[in-house]
Amino acid sequence: MIQHPTETGFERAAHPDETAEIELSDADILEAMREIPGYLDITTGDFRALYHLAYRHALDRLFQGLTARRLMRDGIIALRPEMRLADAIALFTGQGLKALPVVAPDSRLVGILTVTDVLRAFGVSDVLELIEQQLTASRVLGAAPCDQAVARLMTTPVVSVPPDAGFRPILAAFNRHPGRAMPVATVTGELLGLLLRKDFMTACHLEGPG
Amino acid sequence: MMQDYFKKMRGTAQSAPPRVSHAEVIWSWIGAFLGIAAVAWLSHLLFTGTDLTLTIGSLGASAVLVYGAVRSPLAQPRNLIGGHVVSALVGVTAWQWLGGDPWLAQSVAVATAIALMHLTRTLHPPGGATALIAVIGSEEVHALGYLFVLIPATLGPLVLLLVALIVNNIPANRRYPEVWL
Structure with a gap:
């Protein structure tokens, strides 16, 4: 996974x-x-x-000392596979995040759900397309996808990094997928936190050679 | 697997290092000329009428490195002197222990010289020639025993080193050595 x-x-x-x-x-x-x-x-x-x-x-x-553990946000509320999309959306907006890890009851990381996944559930590719459809009233947003389970919509397997990952492994992981956030997990799959691309970039800018 | 093996034989780099400038060619010529001249002159001056000599073929190979590839790690003083000394020791020993089987003495000498030069960080390709010369050399060379290590295998490279220090540092964009030890 x-x-x-x-x-x-x-x-x-x-x-x-x-x-x-x-x-x-x-x-x-x-x-x-x-x-x-x-x-x-x-x-x-x-x-x-x-x-x-x-x-x-x-x-x-x-970039000595720059590790995933230091840069990650902990204490985030993760999604559960069986959770309804509507509840998941509430957790996105409530925490101000655009991607959330999905964690099984045994606290193992099983996937990640991003805004892109949510939009796809509603049949659009990005937010602007959604707004456009609402403005032209070509389609009214249906409520049907709201009952779908997170497990059906999430991206899996998820690209994650171990807590001791340094600059190069983090960069390699971000280069492997376009997502804005990446879960930090132990080798056994236990979720520790969420590493945001923007937090990583900020750290690079502050600590980097330039 | 076999495919990978044969693929390696095609080489990987697109082309060999570029040709050096004319100035570089001229200074290589001057250095080698003076270095080998000094060795030959000293040999004539000191050892005429004796069984000793300073001029051995492997010094020609050393001249290529210390005057023609000045920056090469293989051309640095540690390698130049150490490579010849280590190899001469190996060569003389190989002759004395294995001289009865010339092919074995020769191959053991060169192979062991390379191994010991690696281990002592003194890899210097002409050392292989010095080790071989100690085995295939003339009766006079064989008669020298371990004196061969001193003359010519230490003194010869020392003369080349001295000339390299003097000549290689004259041009503004040349310097020698990169590192001593």
């Missing part, structure tokens, strides 16, 4: 798309090598691998 991002060291060097790294072409590296006088005893492939790994170490150093 729960997918934690994995770390496999050097293997990842070939897939650096998790961070905003620029992919260096051989031509870029060769051009740079021409600018340094003398024979450089390194292949472009080795240089690229070194660059990616060093970049990652630099990020780890700059």
Whole structure:
């Protein structure tokens, strides 16, 4: 049910798309090598691998101490799978959140319900479409989906991060899905809190190199 | 799996490092010329009429590194001196212990030299040649025993190092070494 991002060291060097790294072409590296006088005893492939790994170490150093546990919001009221959509909507608005984790009775994280999921239940793709339909009165919002169970509408499996996840795993997880929030859960699936994309971005801005 | 194995043989990088500037070529030439000249001249001056010599083939290979690839980790003083010394020790030992089986003495010498250079962080490709020379060398070389480690395997690279320090630091955009130890 729960997918934690994995770390496999050097293997990842070939897939650096998790961070905003620029992919260096051989031509870029060769051009740079021409600018340094003398024979450089390194292949472009080795240089690229070194660059990616060093970049990652630099990020780890700059964002030391930035963990999912520190950034997450705890004390949020999660949804239950059998809960009616109408009650779920009340929890969204009551907590001012646009995504809420869904937790089974045994307190295991089983999914996430987002505003997008709710809108889909009402047959629209975004809020503006909903407003437009109301304004033109082309369709009156039906109440039918309100009785549907959260379990039917939620997104699962859910992308989550462990509480000790640092900058790179969090970024990798956010890059894997477009959601605004990501549950923080233990490896056994117990929900600890909710990490909001905006909280993460704020922390990066404050603690980051720029 | 076999496919992956053969795929590796195609290479991964798009192209080899670019050609260096003409200035670099000229300074490599000057350095190598002076370095090998110094070795040959000293050898003539000190050892004419004896069984000793400073000029061994592997110093030509060292010259490629210390004058032609100045920044290379393989060309740094620790590697230049250490690589030759470690390899010469291995070569002489291989000859003395395994000289009866020339093929075995030769292969053990070079393979062990590489292993020990790795372990001592003194990897220097010409060291492999030095180890081989200690085994396949002339009667005079064999007769030197462990003196071969000192002359030429320590003294020769030392002369190259001295010339490299003097010559490689003359051009504004060249420097040597990157690191001593």
